[in-house]
Amino acid sequence: MGVDMIRWTQGGRTMELRVLKYFLAVAREENITKAAALLHLTQPTLSRQLMQLEEELRVQLFRRSRYHIELTEDGMLLRRRAQELVDLAEKTTREFTMRETELMGEIAIGAGETRSMSFLSRAMVSFRERYPKVTFRIFSATADDVKERLDTGLLDMGLLTEPVDVGRYAFCRMKERDRWGVLVRLDSPLAGLDSVTPDDLEQVPLIISGRERVQRELANWFGDRWERLQIAASFNLILNAANMVRYGVGTALSFDLNFSFDDLRFIPLSPTMDTGTVLVWKKDLVLTPVVEAFHQHIKNVQ
Numbered sequence: 001m002g003v004d005m006i007r008w009t010q011g012g013r014t015m016e017l018r019v020l021k022y023f024l025a026v027a028r029e030e031n032i033t034k035a036a037a038l039l040h041l042t043q044p045t046l047s048r049q050l051m052q053l054e055e056e057l058r059v060q061l062f063r064r065s066r067y068h069i070e071l072t073e074d075g076m077l078l079r080r081r082a083q084e085l086v087d088l089a090e091k092t093t094r095e096f097t098m099r100e101t102e103l104m105g106e107i108a109i110g111a112g113e114t115r116s117m118s119f120l121s122r123a124m125v126s127f128r129e130r131y132p133k134v135t136f137r138i139f140s141a142t143a144d145d146v147k148e149r150l151d152t153g154l155l156d157m158g159l160l161t162e163p164v165d166v167g168r169y170a171f172c173r174m175k176e177r178d179r180w181g182v183l184v185r186l187d188s189p190l191a192g193l194d195s196v197t198p199d200d201l202e203q204v205p206l207i208i209s210g211r212e213r214v215q216r217e218l219a220n221w222f223g224d225r226w227e228r229l230q231i232a233a234s235f236n237l238i239l240n241a242a243n244m245v246r247y248g249v250g251t252a253l254s255f256d257l258n259f260s261f262d263d264l265r266f267i268p269l270s271p272t273m274d275t276g277t278v279l280v281w282k283k284d285l286v287l288t289p290v291v292e293a294f295h296q297h298i299k300n301v302q
Contacts, residue, residue, distance in 0.1 A: 004199050014236050015087050017085060017086060018075065019049055019052075019053055020082040020085060020086055021039075021086060022035070022039060022041075022046060022050070022053075023050065023053060023061070023078065023079075023082055024079065024082055024083060024086065025038060025039055026046070026050060026062070026069070027030075027071055027075065027079050030069055030070060030110065030231055031046055031067070031068065031069065032047055032050070032069065050062070057074075057078070059072075059074040060072050060074065060075075061074060061075035061078060062075055065071050080170070084152060084154060085162060086093060087154055088152065088153055088154055090104070091108065091153075091154070101198050103131045103134065103289060103290055103291075103293055104131070104133035104134060104290065105133075105134060105135075105288065105290040106133075106134075106135050106136070106137055106290075107134065107136050107137070107156050107157070107158065107159075107290060107291055107294055108136075108137045108138040108139065108154065108155045108156050109136060109137070109138055109139070109155060109156065109157045109158065110138075110140075110141060110145070110146030110149055110155045110157070110158040110159070111138055111139070111140055111141075111146070111158070111159040112140075112141065112142055112143050112146065112151065112159060112160060112161045112207060112277075112285065113140070113161075113237065113238050113255065113257060114159065114161050114174075114178050114255065114257070114275075114277045115176050115178055115255070115256070115257060115258060116159060116174040116176050116178075116277040116279075117159065118176075118258075119174060119175075119176065119302075120159055120279070122301075123294075123297060123298055123301050124136050126297070126301060127293075127294055127297045131290070131293070134290055134294075139154075139155060140237070141236070142168070142209075142210070142211055142236045143158075143160040143161055143164045143211065143213075144211060145236075146158040146159075146160060146268070147160070147164070147232075150169070150280070150281070150282060151168075151282070155278065156281065156287075156288075156291045157279060157281045157291070157294075157295075158279070158280050158281070159174075159277060159278075159279050160199060160277065160278050160279075160280055161178065161255075161276075161277050162275050162277065162278065163213045163214070163216075163217060163274055164213065164274045164276075164278065166278055166280055168282070168283060169280035169281060169282060170280065170281055170282070170283050171276065171278045171279060171280040171281075172279045172280075172298060172299065172302065173276060173277075173278050173279075174276070174277040174278065174302075175302065176277070177192070177274040177275060177277070178255040178256070178257075178274060178275045178276075178277065179255065179256045179268055179271040179272070179273075180221075180253065180255060180256075180268070180269050180272075180274060180275065181195075181196070181253075181254070181255075181267050181268040181269050182196055182201070182251050182252060182253055182254070182267050182269070183238075183241065183245050183251065183252040183254055183261075183264055183265070183266055184245065184251050184264065184265055184267060185245060185246065185248070185264060185265075186263055186264065186265060188251065190204070190251065190267060191265050191267075193267055193268070195268050195269065195270035196267050196268075196269060196270065197269075197270050197271075198221070198222045198223065198225045199225075200223075201225075201229070201251070202225050202228060202229065203230070204230065204250070204251050205230045205232035205249070205250035205251065206229055206230060206231055206232060206250050206251055206252075206253060207230060207232055207233045207234065207244055207245065207249060207250045207251065207252040207253075208233075208234055208235075208253050209235065209236070209253070209254075210234040210235060210236050211236075217275075218253060221269065221271075221273050229254055230250075230302055232244075232249050232250035233249055233250060235252070238252075238254050238257060238259070241254060242259070242261055242264060245264055246263060254266075255275065256268065258268070281295070283296060286289050296301075
């Protein structure tokens, strides 16, 4: 059975992944005629498939005009879920079509922003030297988003920064730890310091991680001053935080990722604060040969 003919059943309703692909094409093009041409379908055929999909789900997925369509709130929800289902089906197909005579396939890894990514990159290089037909797909996000994709099967492994609950996962702790500090502009009064203390940051607009677990760790470091801080913004990716620092939104509390910014400087915290990293995968999961081989490789080079 081809991947397009796989059926998805939810709440007593059944639909083919082929139809979900049609829906995703229309959502992407925002025009049924253009989507039909890309899918090599007639416009009436595609319109009929979409109407049947709306009838099956008992919701309106699109707001239609003469030249343009846009997703409703229900349509946006289905777009996210449909993409996850299509990605998972295609990943499963790739796993079952790997040739037994040669290790090949894709390894999907979610990763937060951490210096341990350098170790993982080196491991990927040495692994591909032995198995050149293996490819890696990296999904960059916070630990919470990576765990969500791990749980739905969209990722094989996750590189997570602590604090994180690993109770549902097997894991390997990385040796390197991430050092906390602040990212400041060169014209900031803090730029001349060798380290910064909670007192130094009490009156400074701050940009902090959006993760609640991380905020609790920072609150412990700041102590009583936490309630008096000026929180200007939150972030989940350091490059966006660096951009906000550059334009004066505030000073970013972040890891030292060894990035080089010509107009910014990283200053460590005092007292020192650092964070560990774990590489995780789902417990009791039957691994594909390529993922199992990479697990063993990680253990050997760690």
